[in-house]
Amino acid sequence: MTSARERPTLEEVARRAGVSRATVSRVVNGSTTVAPPIQEAVRRAVRELGYVPNLAARTLVTQRTDSIALVLPETATRVFSDDPLFPGIVRGVSQELEAADRQLVLMMAGSTASHDRIERYAIGRHVDGVMFASMHGMDPLPGALARIGMPAVCSGRPLGRPGVPYVDIDHVSGVASAVRHLLDAGRQRIATIAGPQDMVAGIERLAGYRDALRGSDRRSIVAVGDFTRESGALAMRHLLQDDPKLDAVFVASDLMADGALRTLREAGRRVPDDVAVIGFDDAEFARYTDPPLTTVRQPIIQIGREMVRLLLRLAEGAPVEDSLILPTHLVVRESA
Amino acid sequence: MTSARERPTLEEVARRAGVSRATVSRVVNGSTTVAPPIQEAVRRAVRELGYVPNLAARTLVTQRTDSIALVLPETATRVFSDDPLFPGIVRGVSQELEAADRQLVLMMAGSTASHDRIERYAIGRHVDGVMFASMHGMDPLPGALARIGMPAVCSGRPLGRPGVPYVDIDHVSGVASAVRHLLDAGRQRIATIAGPQDMVAGIERLAGYRDALRGSDRRSIVAVGDFTRESGALAMRHLLQDDPKLDAVFVASDLMADGALRTLREAGRRVPDDVAVIGFDDAEFARYTDPPLTTVRQPIIQIGREMVRLLLRLAEGAPVEDSLILPTHLVVRESA
């Protein structure tokens, strides 16, 4: 109904305030070298006209957009499902970006088409940098972006040659602390439910489990899930079939651990009396499972924050380390 | 390590292909009025140089960005919590946007600062249009955007004077079907757990409940939550104190209904024998509650899709209706 289609430009503000475009630009961008009365006049003109800078024009000359993309190569459904890692990362990223007055652009890429569109978006310089999380397989995009000078960082070591800086946790030592806890408790048959083997978190935690068991005389008992609750429940059923006498299981994510807990309950096993269970992540809900879950905590919010720091330094041309590995620690509750 | 900092421009592609900038532009944008051999030469140059158009420059002249924002005035934590409405909206929006080859920019605005940044972002024309969902109170932003010619639509009727087109459901008739179901079953004391009264969904569903009860001789018994599971559990406790003999409760969201179910269980009430429970939304998990939840289904994915359709038509200057109201229907399971 209302129109006022045309948006005012610097030019018009300048005319109204009786100064040049340059002066208006200075005021708008907070330069201090403008006489106070003129500043005031300009500000009034800005207010009266409702002037807001055209970001495209500004970007064209400054070569920056002040916005940063976070790419999650997952469908919206999966991103918003109850996996607590996504909110954690997004929170950390948001906090740090807010502090730097940058805009977060969240992009989900569940399909090839959307993956391509994101590529064009980033290469087209709609954003100043790109962060990746939850990567599967060997995605060439981070490396490709880095190669053409677009700042990029990953959460989790990229598979293949890194090519871009990344923030990750020490999966192996995290898992080691969990397995050691089980060994110390005298558990004899320690199984694992591993994560998907196309993701670095899935791969490394399984490797960590194997490493940790090597020193003992226990053999490894493995089932593989995909980090969802359902896959955890299913994997637990398989483990129970493979070795009905198992007395402990290290699960590579809390969500899968929750599924495993359900299966154990249905199978009549008591936790931790018959079977000890340890998860990974220390998700919010881990405190409320039945029984409360012993788990390896990873500082997920901090991971998000560190990604941003890394990226911003990268973007301003500062030297950055190739990787940042954050520590984990075991949170002992009642399930083991 | 690698550099190749400078990105190739149209100019360089033109030089390499031995044609003018205009011709390159035509090829890049798929104009058919270019001779095949020249097209081929240009394409090769594009490939060899790894040319990708600078979006800011393009936007500056075309006045469009091909990306659309979805604003959720909530913190990341809340958006990613288990409320099934967010994923539903995002899925619907994504699907429709993908079909239109537009980029989705998801923006969360839990704080005033981020709300302001989003305002600048939108007014600065970083996007071609803005969709709002989960609005609280009387947010002036949608109306403000519309007034300056930025296409905007809402999910849920905006409080106050609309000012922008919106997609919503028929809350009142949805609630009516639920309450009628309870009345038909002979329930005598029908309570409600309402949603937050700064959101239109909270307000209208409560009004619907009151309307529906008016015809009968039942009195209304009301507690208010904020659409979270915890608030539902708490509100149910209050209702039980207010009227220990209540035999039915209509809950304004499935998440709150789940909380209410838990409270009822803890209080030793059988559902639906002692107390019938009806929710609203038909979330995924409503099928798996104990007992499975009778609920009012709203077509959440379709809401997302319709918002996009409305917005795209608005953006191309086509006439659009002021609002689109989608139907709901009662899904009867075991809780009522």
Next chain:
DNA sequence: TTGTAGGCGTTATCAA
């Protein structure tokens, strides 16, 4: 301290 002028990389309007 303020203004002038050039240029950022495209698209679009003309002529040729």
Next chain:
DNA sequence: TTGATAACGCCTACAA
């Protein structure tokens, strides 16, 4: 069918 050329709106030397 192709090529100059003028915008698009802004920032930033540089000059005054």
